[in-house]
Amino acid sequence: MDNNQNLKPIFSCNPFEVIKQYKNMHKNKDNNIYTLQEFKDLLNTVKEPFANFCELIYQQIPDEIAAMNFYIITPARLLIEVDSNMLGSPPEFRLRMYLDIFSLLYIQLSSTDIKIKFIDFAGTFLARRIVEINPVMIANIIAEDVNAFDFKSQSNDSCDFTEKEILTFSKEELVNKFKKWFQHYLPFFLQAVSKEPIPAVSQYIHSSKPKYSLDLCSERVSPTVRKAYHALQGLVTLQPCSAKDCIAIQYNRLNPDYQLLHNLCLFFLENISPSHERGNYKTLPFLVDMAHLYELFVAEWLKKNTPQGYFFKQQHPIEISQNRHFNIDILLCDAATGKTIAVLDTKYKAPERGGYTDIHQMISYANTTKCKQAFLIYPKDLPQPLDIKSDQIQVRSLTFSLDDNLDRAGQTFLKNLFLFSEFPQNSYQ
Structure with a gap:
């Protein structure tokens, strides 16, 4: 790396001033409508420095957890790829892009600063992922720190870069500030994608002082528990x-x-x-939660048998308000653009036909992800297969059978998925 280049600030202009001017233009308007040309003019000014900053931070994210489609963030394509709905209303301008594979960690540009932070339920989502693949590890983590996954309770729940820091810091200074902040959370992301214990997580567990959640006990019981612990710690082996x-x-x-x-x-x-x-x-x-088990099996099989040119996302979180969210079972995405092509939802049941509630659910999922294809996946063929179209969204039923050889059933499912969809004819052979 060129050391002289590394000392130069990453922002060649001051996008904060441009955003402030834009907000002043709209602060007296009675509605949130702004022209497409105003939107383009604003993005043309801020897109390049924002894309450069995003790329700089993205390079610090390990490959195992990095957003697979993040490479589309380039100065030339940012204007096309950024969804105008993510901008909010003109008086509250913000620009946001996600860094990790789970879409939990994001960078947000506003008129005053740049923040790197988590969505509200990030810690809970990671905890659930670790439970699925390594329940012993999650037990050890929580035994040492019951608030380990409560990211919002942390004193430094976001990494904030002020306007002055952005305009004066070198690349190295920006990176070092992010790394220092993210080092506490990184092990949990890595553990969420690995069945083997991550050394950094083990170190976190063993270096933490024992915490036994005594605050869960009443004031009368807590002293007794503490006395018992201290009395036995030298005797029990x-x-x-x-x-x-x-x-x-x-x-x-x-x-x-x-x-x-x-x-x-x-x-x-x-x-x-x-x-x-x-x-x-x-x-x-x-009891076995077969609905959840069927969902996990289908998602993992698809991940291991993904056709070239595509990738699948599992349990993709969608935030609909500050305290409300839902997860979509499976997304089929285009590897070249990162865009969602279809939404898939597993249903471990064998009805005569698709239910109205399930159909409305899939239409909502498709609208949220801005795709035109939605599939309900059942373990058996429906006597009355589902194939309807509503507001340009096609909803169909498909079968991933459990009655025969599972790999053969999966290949049949993939073939039908691409056969019944508006994908290129050579997408799957």
């Missing part, structure tokens, strides 16, 4: 056990409460899991 230690234990009226616990330990130590079939050991009764 870990003792390795094997699966056979959980078998042939004699139970009497004094220790029956331990029997179920020993049964669970046996499963873990023998690396086996409960099943719906008859076996040699007893365990607790359990």
Whole structure:
């Protein structure tokens, strides 16, 4: 890297002044309407410095969690790609772009500063992802810090760059400020995409002072818990056990409460899991959330068998207001542009035909993501297949069967997905 170039401020002009002038033009208007030409003139001025800043920060995001379609942020294409709805009303001008694969971390330009921050439910979303792939790790994290995923409660929940910093800092100074802020949150993002423990997360756990959420206890109970902890911490030690230690234990009226616990330990130590079939050991009764399991299976299969030129997003979050959001099961996106081509939603049921509620849900999803194709995925063929069109949005039913070879069923599903869609004919063979 050219050291002299690195010392130059990244902004060649002052977009903040331009935005302030734009806001002053509209502050006395009774409505939020502004002309397309005004919109273009404003973006033509601020798009290049904003794109340069976005690209600089994006380069610091590890590939595992980086937004796959972020490369479209270039000075030449920013005007085309930025959705005017993201700008807000003229008096409250802002420009926003997402950095990570989950669309949780974003950069926002306003008339006074640039902020890098999370959407409201970012911590909760990451916690759920880690639970799905590494529940032991999430338990360890929360045991040490019950507020670890409450990003909003952190004292530095955003990285703010003032107008002066943006106009005077070198690239190196800008990057260092972002890295210093993001180093606390980065391990959680990495753990959300990895089944193996991330060293930085393990270090976070072991370096934290033990916290046992005593604030969840009443004022009367908390002192007793603390005394018990301090009294036992020098006496209680870990003792390795094997699966056979959980078998042939004699139970009497004094220790029956331990029997179920020993049964669970046996499963873990023998690396086996409960099943719906008859076996040699007893365990607790359990329910399987098949709707959620079916959704996870379909999404993971599609990720591993994505046709060239496309990519799938799973549980894509959509923020509809400050405290309200929903997640779309699966998005099919164009790898060249990053745009959503179709929305897919799994339904683990076998009705005669598609329900009106599900149809309205898919139309809403398609409108939100600005695509024209929506698919409801069922484990069995519907007696009355769904194929309707509403306001230019086509809603169809497809089948990802669980009755036959799963890989063969998946290939059939993909073939039908591209056959029934308005995609290029050679998209899938």
